[in-house]
Amino acid sequence: MxxxxxxxxxxxxxxxxxxxxxxxxxxxxxxxxxxxxxxxxxxxxxxxxxxxxxxxxxxxxxxxxxxxxxxxxxxxxxxxxxxxxxxxxxxxxxxxxxxxxxxxxxxxxxxxxxxxxxxxxxxxxxxxxxxxxxxxxxxxxxxxxxxxxxxxxxxxxxxxxxxxxxxxxxxxxxxxxxxxxxxxxxxxxxxxxxxxxxxxxxxxxxxxxxxxxxxxxxxxDPHTDYFDPRAAERFEQSMSLSLEGIGAQLQRQDDVIVVRELVPGGPAMLSGKLKPGDRIVGVGQNGDGPMEDVIGWRIDDVVAKIKGPKGTQVRLDVVPAEAVLDSKPTRITLNRARIRLEEQAAKGEVLTVPGVDGQPARRIGVVKLPAFYQDFDARRRNNGEGASASRDVQRLLVGFREQNVDGVVIDLRNNGGGSLGEAVELTGLFIDRGPVVQVRESGGRVQVDSDTTSGVTWEGPLAVLINRGSASASEIFAGAIQDYGRGLIIGETTFGKGTVQNLVDLDRWPMADGKRFGQVKLTIAQFFLPGGSSTQNKGVVPDIPFPVSVDASEFGESTYDNALPWTRIAAVPHIRYGDFTALLPQLKTLHDARVAKDREFQWWREDIAQFREETAKKWVSLNEAERRAERDRDAAKRKQRQEERRALGLDLDPLGDETDDGLTSSERNIAEEAKREKAAEKRPDPLLRESAAILADALQVLDSDRRLSAQVLSEKASATRWTD
Incomplete structure (x- = not known):
């Protein structure tokens, strides 16, 4: 990577x-x-x-x-x-x-x-x-x-x-x-x-x-925000992973609204009439509403015209991507539907970690969770519908269990949080009932939110991958897993956001007709882990650390001048499934030896060091010869790495030949830029691969050393599939 x-x-x-x-x-x-x-x-x-x-x-x-x-x-x-x-x-x-x-x-x-x-x-x-x-x-x-x-x-x-x-x-x-x-x-x-x-x-x-x-x-405080009515709607959409419309991601370029991507399964894609790069120049409602010329409009105003209740129609005047802008537009009619934003939902894959010294390969299931999303409206209706991070992860875990994977890694890198309830539900998939988070309100009263469901979805080996961008609900989950000794925590120290926010609808007080006053995302409490520690400012510290990509002085809760300080309260009784302290030295030794030979991991480490050195300068040279030499060095390095990848049989970096074109994203071909971003998702990920290897190491060490296994894992944990 x-x-x-x-x-x-x-x-x-x-x-x-x-x-x-x-x-x-x-x-x-x-x-x-x-x-x-x-x-x-x-x-x-x-x-x-x-x-x-x-x-x-x-x-x-x-x-x-x-x-x-x-x-x-x-x-x-x-x-x-x-x-x-x-x-x-x-x-x-x-x-x-x-x-x-x-x-x-x-x-x-x-x-x-x-x-x-x-x-x-x-x-x-x-x-x-x-x-x-x-x-x-x-x-x-x-x-x-x-x-x-x-x-x-x-x-x-x-x-x-x-x-x-x-x-x-x-x-x-x-x-x-x-x-x-x-x-x-x-x-x-x-x-x-x-x-x-x-x-x-x-x-x-x-x-x-x-x-x-x-x-x-x-x-x-840093996490209290005001949302005007339209911003509030966008926030709820991001949390519910759904909207009602045609299923097209739009971007403005110059004075025109351009289709960037189509949402799989949405009306726009299913119609076959709209494609990335097409320009929308007019919008009309239903079958007979007047067509409005939207050239020069703000993008959110155009989006508001295109979105609408499911089952209703919208007509669009479209200039195809391959045509000049003043060409006669094509008129298409689409039926709006409820769109699930699957791209932002939890995803799973299985990695195979090769065995060493005659040991068998291990198959590790990976869950990539970008946010703790939840459809609050569906939850209020209690009908089991709507988006739910924990429900999606549970489905993936059941699939892993059926595939007989050896362990699971939950990837929470850059997961900025979301629903507190989803963090509790997700933790409950790995523990058999017990407290997950303590919530202290402004008056000092402490409420304990617990997993109350008996049984677990995944009882086997577990690791959680975190970085500085993992915050809030991610820290609740990772911290609870660490407090329970339920899994290994790998990566970087997290963001350090230990406060709880609630949405307050301002329209409820004046009994407003419609949405007029907006909402406030208000800090209402501070959360603490079952062991009593707050994640506020300090974050969750990994058991196996990776090199720091972003310094705490540059990004994180500690950078806010009015952030709450770290503190702790009394612990609440909870099971300890294991204590990995005795295991960590061996895992770190194996990790260090492996990454010393892992070219992708070494390249990532080199790039991190270069990035931090350059950003610390806070300036760039305006000497053309210096900049050209720097550009040539970077190009040579990328070429050399691609050649080495071929020689070693590694996956090529899909962006490995990319150079700076001097343009901003809005100046590039929008459809091509969207493809580039998709390609970036397929870049080699040595951190994820190494996390899977660390978990495989833990399995191997505990399998081969029964005395250490008894020391690390409690009787309850030993009864699970941590050891075979």
Whole structure:
């Protein structure tokens, strides 16, 4: 597995990540609506009341100053648009935002937002003007210092001009190194910057309000969020892994909505009338609704027109991928249906670990679980339908059992969590009843959530693979498995998120007609493992560690300035299936010896070291000779690795010949970019393979050393299939 060399594309892309991601319905950006005024007061009531919030805070001048700071940083995280002079002019709002939220008169947030839009457009105009100047020579020791998160605000526009000149020069150099001619580079960058200006022009009052209320919410704690009605719908969709529509993933490119992928089994794919790369230029409802020209629309507005209740119809005017855009569109009619997003669901595979020294090969089942998803609406109906991570995993485990696999690895890498209930249910598949997580509420009361179902789905050998991106529900599951001694924990220390959130629908208080005020994802409790330890800040520490890919100072709960501290409470009685302490030295010795000969693992380790070294610099050279030499070295390394893979009989890396083309993802062919992402999923994964090998090692060591097996495994565990 190769770690991509990730360097920022441009300051424009960096700076606009947060607000552009919040594009929602059109609204007047000039002033807040009555609904927003009510929503602000409702959010204040929630976050300042200990009956709801785990760590409520009084909304006073001190907190107002924090909201002010976070709001500016949310809009301009890289300090690329506002100057120190701008911030000084806005200082009058620093102690007024608390009153604005309490009263619902959030006009100051809109005034700040409007200034932000003005400054972004000024910067974009400046960047476009630079394309016509003679500044694109790349000699000497110039560098582009792209990481400005902790930098001071630029003193004035002259200082920003210098910064932006380096940013534009870096964009130009990347395209030049990719073989583009000057006129092509100029055209590409001018279009790129113009598109950013257009996107900023589409930001509106809903964007301003959500960004502002999130600055308030995250000032309470890092995991409290405000969702406007459409954002709330998207969140519920991501948790339920389902939606009602046509089953097409869309992306905007320039002014047109393009089909990126089709969801298997969805109406779009089954019809055979739509394919990746097709452009949707018009949308009509049912059989007789008027067709609306959607060229130039925001993507979420187009999606809202295409989605709809299952059984209803939608008509689309489509320009095929192979046709020019001004061709006559083809009109197709699709019946909407409920779509299951299977790509995000749990998946299983079986890996064969070769035997050594005459020992038999081991077959290890792998469950890749990207999230702890759950259809909350289906759960409320208690009808056994709807998406459920634990139910999907259970089905996979039953299949593994029927295939007589020797052990199971649960892959939770980059699983950011989800449903607490699903974490409890999933743990119950591996333990025979008992406490899984302790939940302490704001008043101090501790509730124990337990697996109450007798029996287990998988009683055999188990390992859990984690990394720094494993958080929340992933940490509950991995930590409980570790506390029970039920399986080996392998990988990196996890994120360290030890708090529980609940969705609060703001429409329930004013008895709103329809969805008007949004929802709050509110921190209501802190969780602790059965042994009493919190995962907060510290995370779950693996039994067998892999090299650290992301430092704790760069990513994780410990990077938040207002995160809760680590603590612990009393343990609750629970079974210890085993204690792997005596086994770990042998497993580590075997692991170290194996990875020393594993070329894929060594390449991954080298790439991690290179990636961390380069990102620690926080700058890139603007010397063409240096960058070209670096590019040539990377290309030679990739070629050499592919040749070595062939010689060793290893799987080729499907992206092993890829070089930087200087483009952003939205500038590439969308259908081809989607295929590239699919190919990336098939890249060699030495960490998963090594995790399976470690579990196979544990089986072999315990099989051959009965005394150690008795020391490591309890009588209850020994009765399972940990040993044959």
């Amino acid at each position: 190769k770690v991509a060399k990730i360097l920022p594309v441009s300051l424009l892309a960096l700076a606009l990540t947060a607000p552009v991601a919040w594009l929602t319905a059109q609204a007047d950006a000039g002033s807040p609506s009555a609904e927003q005024a009510t929503a602000a007061k409702l959010v204040y009531g929630l976050l300042s009341d200990s009956r709801y919030a785990y760590r409520p805070r009084a909304l006073d001048d001190k907190l107002s100053a924090e909201v002010f700071k976070r709001y500016l940083e949310s809009l301009d995280p890289g300090k690329l648009f506002f100057t120190a002079a701008d911030v000084a002019k806005l200082e009058g709002y620093r102690a007024r935002l608390d009153d604005a939220i309490k009263s619902g008169e959030v006009g100051p947030a809109f005034e700040i937002f409007n200034l932000y839009q003005t400054r972004v457009n000024e910067r974009v105009a400046h960047a476009r003007a630079l394309l016509g100047k003679d500044i694109f020579t790349f000699e000497g020791s110039d560098r582009w210092e792209y990481d400005r998160e902790h930098a001071p605000w630029a003193a004035d526009t002259a200082e920003l001009d210098k910064l932006w000149q380096q940013s534009v020069r870096n964009d130009w150099l990347r395209l030049k190194l990719a073989g583009k001619a000057p006129e092509e580079i100029r055209k590409t960058l001018d279009k790129r910057y113009a598109n950013i200006s257009r996107s900023i022009g589409e930001l509106n009052g809903i964007d301003a309000f959500q960004t502002f209320l999130n600055a308030y919410a995250t000032s309470i």
